[in-house]
Amino acid sequence: MNKNLFVELFVEELPPKALKKLGEAFGVGIETALNRSGLIWESKVTTYASPRRLAVHFTDVRDIAPNIQISQKLMPVSVGLDANGAATPALLKKLASLGADESAVAGLKRVGEGKAETLMFDSVQPGVALAAGLQKALEDALAKLPIPKVMGYQLADGWSTVSFVRPAHKLIALHGAEIVDVGVLGLKSGRETLGHRFEAAQSVVTIRDADSYAEQLKSEGAVIASFAERRAEIVRQLAAAAAKVGGGVKAIEDEALLDEVTGLVERPNVVIGQFETEFLAVPQECLILTMKANQKYFPLLDANGKLTNQFLIVSNIAPADASAVIQGNERVVRPRLADAKFFFDQDRKKTLASRVEGLGKVVYHNKLGTQGERIERVRAIAKAIAAKLGVDAAAADTAAQLAKADLLTDMVGEFPELQGIMGGYYARHDGLGETIADAVEDHYKPRFAGDDLPRNEVGVVVALADKLETLVGLFGIGQLPTGDKDPFALRRHALGVIRMLIERDLPLDLNEILRLAFRQIDGIVQIGGDPEAHRSHTIFGADAELIPLLRGAEDSLRSFIYDRLAGSLREQGYSAQEVEAVLALRPQRLGDIAKRLAAVRAFAALPEAAALAAANKRVGNILKKIEGELPSSVTPALLAEEAEKALFAALGSIAPQANAAFDSGDYTASLQALAALRGPVDAFFDGVMVNAEEAALRANRQALLNQLYGLMNRVADLSKLSA
Template sequence: MASDTSTASAQTLLIELGCEELPPLALAGLVDALATGIRGGLEEAGLHFGEVLPWATPRRLAVQITRLDPRQPDRDVERLGPAVAAAFDKAGHPTRAASGFAGSLGIEVSELSRIDTDKGERLGHRYTQPGETTAALLPEILRRAVDALPVPKRMRWGASRVEFSRPVHWLVALYGSEVVPCEVLGLSADRLTRGHRFHCPQSITLDHADDYLAQLESPGYVIADMFRRRDMIIEQVRGQARELGATAVIEEELLDEVVGLVEWPVALTGRFDERFLAVPRECLISSMQANQKYFHLLDADNNLMPAFITVSNIESRDPQQVIEGNERVIRPRLADAAFFYDTDRSRPLASRIEQLASVVFQKELGTMADKSARVSVLARAIAERIGADTANTERAAELSRCDLVTEMVLEFPELQGVMGMYYARLDGEDDAVADALYQQYLPRFAGDDIPAAATGQALAIADRLDTLIGIFGIGQRPTGTRDPFALRRAAIGVLAITVGAELDLDLRELLGLAAQQHDRIDAAAPLVDEVLDYMLDRFRSRATDAGMSAETFLAVRARPVSHPFDFERRLHAVHAFSHRDEAQALAAANKRVANILAKQDEAPADVDRARLVEPAERALFEAIEGKRAETAPLIANRDYASALDALAELKAPVDAFFDDVMVMSDDDALRRNRLALLAGLQGLFLEVADIAQLGQS
């Protein structure tokens, strides 16, 4: 950087770290973390800048920062020293306190000022501290940003003791057209970057930080902008598909991986033998995606086509050779899938039940055979409650883990459930049984489908409840950072199914039944309560995602509700009620009632109508009794929204009661009667939720 920055203008900063090919799915996270770290360092230093632009390819992490100030702004500094009274002796000579303070600043005592403070007059010194140059600040900012990168497994290379995700080979640090002297990971900064490994293996000299993207693209054959590279891949893949009259299936995770694998994307179409289409499409797709990162194609009837699209990282002079090379590679992969499929079909799925006895589910909870037996009992109980065929449900539970020991699932674990469904159909099992083997894994993620059929719903819920009660029972509860058995996802899955399918199931009852099936855990009530609490607490995120307040969740959570479908209906009812004009007043009144009743040694008895002496308390009693009769059938039908709408009309008599009636009367009988009246009011609302929680924010 130029030495004279007094009149220099803001320039673009470019940082590029060049290395061996980085893990493709980690690329976005790494470059975002680098950009965040540098941004934070600049902000902490008080430097002003414009845009922060992260760029990344498999071989580089780069950040451009536009309009970055050449130096920190100057700042006014005030240093306070000893009190004036302690700074001079009786003769007016400086004391050691004054001399020491002046010496620490490098000035004479005579140059100090007297400054009035809220603690009296003190010696001090005011001066302007010049800002540091950006060039001087950047080495430490960059070092801290690189050290903080989320690299889970670091490696060393050569004789160096430097550690990073992959070996690093070059470092660019340019501020405008000047190199910023700095060192990171054992590399000294320069203006030399590198282009495509094959198309432009020589170094490229960057004249200015603003030229980075353009010079990498030409002559470098590198598209450093991940979003542009992504758009290019989508456009090219769709273009190739159109030429075949097909639709390319572009799944996000595969697309992210391909974006992280190439610097110069070139889409090409290859083909495979039609005979492989006899294998279930999911097997072929898994093989193409997992092994080769290919995009598969569908015809107009949504059938898998014997073709694929690969994204090459090279612009070949003879593309056909690249295509044929990919076809040669995929052929044995698909042949393996066909072999696994044929091998698995040679014996029925049910014949694998015995193998499950040798597959451990969890060492303290037994084998997969033990789990299947437990799930079978629980699934049947659920089936009886939701009207599913119990025989089909038990059969599905019996077969539910059998595909885990098939050759296909051992090779492609993501096909569990899918292969169970295919093999069950080939064996002539009932369609409901076969479908349940696939549906037991639904939903797999937020927003995914839930099981469509009752048999699948019963099996999916039973499997998750067995896992939850078992893992909690052996003390392996999830933490904020560790959940190896995906218990949070299991709990959310149960809620999604029961709410989405409107199943009237009591989780407390089912968890108790699930606990009884385990002979290695204590099935006592505290365990059931703990798991139930954990599951119902997952409603908090559901409520938040639906735009509800935390208070709405707390209002419902305060009640002993263990039916998820019922819990969800209450949530929506309280959410709607919270937007009524009467809500806050009634919430405050209920809070007041709760505080009053909490201080009583014993629960109030029933209201004695004859002791209601004030017009306001008689009016409130009549209103409560009327609303009790009106809301009882609504609550019985779980029409909580209408019940709360009706209860909202209590605002006027409640307000009048608190305005006109002394609850804590000196007359013991009157006081007890009024407490009983308030208990009745509170109980009426508690039939739905504890709306006192709505006044907590």
């Protein structure tokens, strides 16, 4: 008989950051096993997760699964039956292992022919009972939970030890109103759970049936069991509390913090706290981080995004008078803010420049030296890039030199997430000006997908240099990402380089800046073109034999960057064919990529596009088979056929127009000019034998095709558009 099923595992407080995933995995694990056993079919599944419980509800669960028809392959007929057709000992033994005897031999089926003929045994496997199926489902689900760290604990008998994320105390399993007899972690199923530690009307809540859990737990136990419902309630209360404060303030938006707080409370109650305004003299990033990371508070920002001296507390209790809760939290947060103020005041007693020397004692990588040595490489790359872009090289050098100095400050030592940000504040305090301060702060940007780029040109130069140094250094020593492992965030660094080159439309060739960076890692870089400014760095010490590896890593890094670019473009909505056509040419100016893609898309829409793409592919295949240097000069006197004369004339007419458009950056017009070639190209392949027996004639026709190929593939490799 079909009834709804409910399961709850009641435990001690679960890790709040992991609670959402634990709840989802608990439900999915049980659902998967019940589906496999045939106990559910298209059931609606509802999961619950609170700090002290994981639970799941299923609709339409059978008390016993349907029988399953099974057809099993036994053995070849020649092995299972003797010459008289009687069962051999081997067959009888096999049947016995399946719970059958000699009487089953007559019902065996034969499949196949000749030596491949095989005996098949058909049987009916009884459907699994709910208790047995749920028992296995629970065991499977618990074994597969994404538990951050397992702990062992003793059971009530004082002897047995089990392992789980937290000690488990109660288990509920109800099929309708009936208890399903199952057990895990030393617990036997029942119908009792515990409500809120402090606010429950009664500490023990006896669940009537599978469908009454959420309502009973809320009314009798003062617990919102649903993670999603509890989270939505917190969002609602945060907005209401911010509105109560008034003045257009709003709680800071942080999805991870919201999930974590949802995993900390069973009955949320948002209250408003405040701190002394004197703390607002500390950079707001410091105050926000300490309130969020240490206290799980939601800071309040004004309409201009500036931090106020009020914050929101998500409490797990709702007393009639919340003043004690508020005062307690205010008393706790005050020392945290005082620490931040102390760090800020202490750090400003030393300039960033005075800290640079100390970076020579901080190991960056055992094969790439110290942060001090790394900074020298970043400086050299930054100055070289600045010179190419016409950016203030002195400012770029200063910003690059100071970029990592805040790693040695007390504030960044306490809050590593603030590196760069604090460097910007301290640079302003040192009187270095907004340009350098912004560049120091922004040189980590973009830190993640969708993050802003550096605000000024100097910042872009230093950010490029920093990311390039990281990429070429780690590729040079063979520390490449593998699978989903990328401990040095090289994919993010590559995407950062790509975004800056494209979105700022920087006039830099990718190969050129990679060679520039690799030369610096290799130990030698020419700065500003001044022979007197050559600088040599020996960064490997005893590992100098690794230098040849650096030189061999450039191609790998270049391919890595183009792969990241291809993935990014596909995510932006470009087709795989469009992306492949453009990137097949390895365009060096990444700022041109969008225009090339637009041109390819417009060309592909032309009625002539398919035929020209196919012809282009054919031309490319012909040219690949030519040994030695490709002929490029066409001798008009050797053009014998009318079709090749017509193609030569068409090229002479269309090439100037297409090339002029290309040189002016109008890639769409350049490609569209090629449409006029369809007729001459089709006629050429219909009427001309390229590989003529006469060598001079053959070479002349190959040269004609080489010119055609070069003209057609300046913007993109059009053969990639061929189906």
